């Protein structure tokens with residue numbers, strides 16, 4: 001039995017999209033990755049493609065010094081949606097979700113835009129807030 005989900009919860013400013021929902025109208029045409037910008041509230045931004053995990057884009061940006069507002073190193077653990085350390089809240093934009101541990105993101109959390117950065121793919125420019133406890137507290141009253 002699995003404790004993961006990929007169910008989207010449409011209708012919010014931060015909008016997950018169902019896997020396969022983004023692409024060309026002709027199914028014989030290859031899907032081309034698009035460039036998007038991932039903004040981390042108060043920390044800077046990263047360039048990503050629609051075909052890479054948000055956490056990977058953030059790690060790369062941090063390596064290039066583009067997330068200077070981070071109070072400490074970007075939290076990275078399992079990279080597979082299981083440990084919860086890369087928990088974040090999407091404030092704006094569309095994203096595709098792969099399975100995430102329900103132990104770290106409940107269905108109610110997910111409906112409010114809470115995600116694991118290693119388990120989502122941006123489908124548009126995205127704004128998010130890191131919610132790892134030590135980072136969230138360091139960012140002031142806007143963190144939950």
Ligand code: FES
Nearest residue numbers: 077078079084118
């Ligand atoms: S790194 Fe473990 S859930 Fe993202």
